[in-house]
Amino acid sequence: MNDTDTLLSAKNLSVRFGGVLAVNNVSFDVKKGEVFTLIGPNGAGKTTVFNLISRIYTPTTGSIDYAGPAGPVRLTDQAPHSIARLGIARTFQNIELFEHATVLQNLLIGRHTHRRTGLWSEIFFTGKTRAAEVEAREKAEQVIDLLDLQHHRESLVAGLPYGVRKVVELARALCTEPRLLLLDEPSSGLNVEETEDMAFWITDIKNELGITVLMVEHDMSLVSKVSDRVLAMSMGTELTTGTPAEVQSHPGVIEAYLGSVDDVSSLRRENHKVMP
Numbered sequence: 001m002n003d004t005d006t007l008l009s010a011k012n013l014s015v016r017f018g019g020v021l022a023v024n025n026v027s028f029d030v031k032k033g034e035v036f037t038l039i040g041p042n043g044a045g046k047t048t049v050f051n052l053i054s055r056i057y058t059p060t061t062g063s064i065d066y067a068g069p070a071g072p073v074r075l076t077d078q079a080p081h082s083i084a085r086l087g088i089a090r091t092f093q094n095i096e097l098f099e100h101a102t103v104l105q106n107l108l109i110g111r112h113t114h115r116r117t118g119l120w121s122e123i124f125f126t127g128k129t130r131a132a133e134v135e136a137r138e139k140a141e142q143v144i145d146l147l148d149l150q151h152h153r154e155s156l157v158a159g160l161p162y163g164v165r166k167v168v169e170l171a172r173a174l175c176t177e178p179r180l181l182l183l184d185e186p187s188s189g190l191n192v193e194e195t196e197d198m199a200f201w202i203t204d205i206k207n208e209l210g211i212t213v214l215m216v217e218h219d220m221s222l223v224s225k226v227s228d229r230v231l232a233m234s235m236g237t238e239l240t241t242g243t244p245a246e247v248q249s250h251p252g253v254i255e256a257y258l259g260s261v262d263d264v265s266s267l268r269r270e271n272h273k274v275m276p
Helices: 046-053 103-109 119-123 127-146 162-174 192-207 220-226 244-248 251-258 261-272
Strands: 006-017 020-031 035-039 061-068 071-074 088-090 180-184 212-216 229-234 237-242
Touching (some): 006 046, 020 035, 020 046, 020 212, 020 237, 035 220, 046 180, 046 212, 103 127, 127 162, 162 180, 162 192, 212 220, 229 244, 229 251, 237 244, 237 251, 244 251
Parallel strands (some): 035 229, 088 180, 180 212
Antiparallel strands (some): 006 020, 006 061, 061 071, 229 237
């Protein structure tokens, strides 16, 4: 990675599952301090790209380089359990929380990457362990304040509304203090008001916390509000990369979502009752 402004660089990524080529020769760079969004129809390969970065999957070909805190790292050479310690956190399309634990307990789990105490220190709850516990709780409380979760701090996750649980998962990811935050469908299942709140928080995460965001999202209103750049995919391949407005007006993107450009023009004439 020669560009000092680049945090993550994916080159010629491909992954095959049996006879299915899920991702086909995809390349992109994520700049430090931006919100970079992957869009595309269902089955486009967006979440597969996330799984490659998270090391859930191994690419058939290609590489992913990352400007880690201690220097450049090739993520495709790393074990899955090492990713969080490199400063990469993730949320999931299907919420992955400990439902029978409280919100605060779930957030404290997000602090595990910063654990510096040993077994005996924790058994005897030494001064070092007590100091680490205080620091972990302070960091969790800062995230609770940021995302307005004060009223849910001691609530069991299982009893919370879906929208709140989405925020809790975001909060747990933030508790790891990531440099790169992967958001997989953050607005999925949210109502209009909750989606507006999510857009506000994503903007704050970028501007106030200085965290770079890589997002997969279907809601184009949210994409337009928060994204600096967008990569559109279809059938595992790249269509185009640009600003939200440039990508949404690209003929290949329109066709991938709605059919051919001629079909879209006909639909517009029908909706507006305009004669050909």
